[in-house]
Amino acid sequence: MADPILDIRGLSRSFGALKATDDVSLDLRAGEIHALIGPNGAGKSTLIKQISGEIAPDAGEVRLRGRSLAGVDAAGRARLGMARSFQVSSVAPEFTVLQNVVLSAQGASGASFRFFRPVMRDAGLLGTAHDCIAQAGLSGREAVPAAELAHGERRKLEIAMALALRPALFLLDEPMAGMGTEGATALGDLLDGLRHRAPILLVEHDMDAVFRLSDRVSVLVYGRVVATGTPDEIRADPEVQRVYLGEEA
Amino acid sequence: MSAAEVTAMPEGRGGRMTRAQIVNAALALGLIGFGLGAWAMDETFLVTLATKVAILAIAGAGLNLVLGFGGLVSFGHAAYFGLGGYASGILAHHALNYTAMFEWPFVFEGTTSMPVIWLTAMAVGALAALVIGALSLRTTGVYFIMITLAFGQMIFYFAISWPAYGGEDGLPIYVRNGFPGLNTLDPVQFFGLVCVVLFAMLGLISMLARSRFGLALQAARQNRQRLMAVGIRPGGVLLVAFVISGAITALAGALYADLNRFVSPSMLSWHLSGELLVFLILGGTGRLFAPLAGAGLYIALEHLLGGVSDHWQFFFGLLLLGVVLFARGGVIGFLAGGKRHG
Numbered sequence: 379m380a381d382p383i384l385d386i387r388g389l390s391r392s393f394g395a396l397k398a399t400d401d402v403s404l405d406l407r408a409g410e411i412h413a414l415i416g417p418n419g420a421g422k423s424t425l426i427k428q429i430s431g432e433i434a435p436d437a438g439e440v441r442l443r444g445r446s447l448a449g450v451d452a453a454g455r456a457r458l459g460m461a462r463s464f465q466v467s468s469v470a471p472e473f474t475v476l477q478n479v480v481l482s483a484q485g486a487s488g489a490s491f492r493f494f495r496p497v498m499r500d501a502g503l504l505g506t507a508h509d510c511i512a513q514a515g516l517s518g519r520e521a522v523p524a525a526e527l528a529h530g531e532r533r534k535l536e537i538a539m540a541l542a543l544r545p546a547l548f549l550l551d552e553p554m555a556g557m558g559t560e561g562a563t564a565l566g567d568l569l570d571g572l573r574h575r576a577p578i579l580l581v582e583h584d585m586d587a588v589f590r591l592s593d594r595v596s597v598l599v600y601g602r603v604v605a606t607g608t609p610d611e612i613r614a615d616p617e618v619q620r621v622y623l624g625e626e627a
Numbered sequence: 628m629s630a631a632e633v634t635a636m637p638e639g640r641g642g643r644m645t646r647a648q649i650v651n652a653a654l655a656l657g658l659i660g661f662g663l664g665a666w667a668m669d670e671t672f673l674v675t676l677a678t679k680v681a682i683l684a685i686a687g688a689g690l691n692l693v694l695g696f697g698g699l700v701s702f703g704h705a706a707y708f709g710l711g712g713y714a715s716g717i718l719a720h721h722a723l724n725y726t727a728m729f730e731w732p733f734v735f736e737g738t739t740s741m742p743v744i745w746l747t748a749m750a751v752g753a754l755a756a757l758v759i760g761a762l763s764l765r766t767t768g769v770y771f772i773m774i775t776l777a778f779g780q781m782i783f784y785f786a787i788s789w790p791a792y793g794g795e796d797g798l799p800i801y802v803r804n805g806f807p808g809l810n811t812l813d814p815v816q817f818f819g820l821v822c823v824v825l826f827a828m829l830g831l832i833s834m835l836a837r838s839r840f841g842l843a844l845q846a847a848r849q850n851r852q853r854l855m856a857v858g859i860r861p862g863g864v865l866l867v868a869f870v871i872s873g874a875i876t877a878l879a880g881a882l883y884a885d886l887n888r889f890v891s892p893s894m895l896s897w898h899l900s901g902e903l904l905v906f907l908i909l910g911g912t913g914r915l916f917a918p919l920a921g922a923g924l925y926i927a928l929e930h931l932l933g934g935v936s937d938h939w940q941f942f943f944g945l946l947l948l949g950v951v952l953f954a955r956g957g958v959i960g961f962l963a964g965g966k967r968h969g
Binding site for chain 1: 834835837838839840841842843845846849850852853854855856857858859860863864867
């Protein structure tokens with residue numbers, strides 16, 4: 379098998395006596411959706427933040443395409459293609475959809491210290507942005523300020539911004555949170571197609587979506603990975619049923 | 628023009644002006660018309676008043692770059708204004724007294740040439756902003772406001788306690804510095820020169836706001852976390868903006884010294900930092916012409932109300948309260964309508 383795109387080994391992080399991340403190892407392979415599930419407080423967001431570079435681990439390492447990311451900050455990791463969405467949508471609210479995605483394309487280009495030419499007439503950035511907006515299903519909404527978007531549309535905008543980063547992988551932190559059934563299904567279909575662009579590490583509470591979309595699922599409990607496997611294996615795992623799926627299974 | 632609009636809208640599309648552009652043009656023509664009208668009627672004092680408005684608008688434009696576009700509330704911009712003033716005063720002082728400013732590596736006796744003085748003032752302002760910005764930008768919110776204020780006060784007290792250049796008494800410039808081809812002692816020529824500088828600076832800021840750099844800067848105001856997540860470090864973008872801002876405000880300070888033919892520590896005082904903030908709030912923070920609208924209104928009220936009552940600032944305070952409570956977009960927001968996105 380080819381080397382994984384993202385390889386996490388022995389990652390640990392404590393906050394005082396609390397082990398938020400306890401010797402976590404997992405990987406993300408080309409073309410897959412790898413879901414990360416776990417009860418509230420299991421340390422999913424803390425883990426995502428260590429992968430994205432927002433907080434530093436106490437021990438262990440994150441490798442992207444075999445390269446260690448130790449000492450690379452969040453901006454540096456984004457430039458290496460780590461495209462992240464946030465649990466609570468995070469966009470520039472006063473910018474239009476188009477400006478937000480152009481900003482992302484500009485970030486990927488690595489050239490923000492250009493002072494003369496108008497950015498909104500930069501054919502290269504605009505071309506990328508329009509492509510990504512179309513792929514995220516937001517065509518026709520380019521001129522709408524992000525603050526005026528419906529919740530589901532803002533999620534799509536985050537996907538479009540992630541696409542504009544020329545992603546090596548997607549780190550999606552609860553992309554379906556707060557969406558209705560219909561919206562979640564539509565977004566699921568979108569993610570389903572994205573895995574072939576770049577693999578997705580998906581943190582999600584919507585179990586239907588997780589089991590429908592994922593190639594593999596890892597279960598995080600108290601900062602530890604208690605199981606990793608295909609959706610069927612996870613569903614059948616007695617330990618997982620006990621600690622997590624509970625009455626649902 | 629709202630901050631987001633600056634990058635959103637290609638200007639003058641289809642040959643029709645937006646309301647914001649009409650307001651901006653009216654402000655520019657109003658300033659020029661007032662200055663020239665006063666000159667035609669031989670009202671030298673009013674020409675000087677218009678010049679003062681234009682200079683303060685340049686200083687405010689420098690602040691607007693970091694506050695309006697970058698979202699940084701600097702309460703220490705008097706530092707750059709005063710440093711620019713002292714750069715002008717000190718260079719002229721040596722030139723007028725034929726004393727060497729330094730003798731190594733070459734003997735330098737100062738200068739009364741405005742272009743040289745302007746470049747020096749901008750370099751000094753930029754350098755000060757680089758040092759102060761690099762330290763202040765480690766903080767955010769109210770701490771940023773306080774640390775910029777603290778740096779401003781440090782420079783203020785330094786100027787007061789440094790006797791070589793007048794200390795508390797300030798430093799006179801006996802003859803206004805010169806500009807090639809102009810008689811700067813003629814109030815209307817100096818006014819014209821200041822107007823050219825003002826509109827050049829506003830043009831520069833407009834260009835910056837529309838550039839890649841401006842997009843990142845305005846994103847830093849709205850959401851630093853998101854900026855990081857698209858691979859752009861907000862710190863660097865904000866520091867560059869701070870340095871450019873310091874240079875522009877220092878240029879205004881050099882002009883102000885020439886207007887008054889006098890530099891004193893009052894140019895460095897926190898009152899002035901506050902006034903610059905007030906200009907922007909009055910005019911409409913983040914709008915390109917806010918500093919001109921705000922400075923014009925402020926100086927007009929100071930002049931008109933000041934003649935009626937010594938306590939004009941009380942009435943001015945009421946006006947400011949009204950703007951903050953009922954017209955957040957300031958004068959320009961009121962005239963040009965709220966933020967439009969295109």
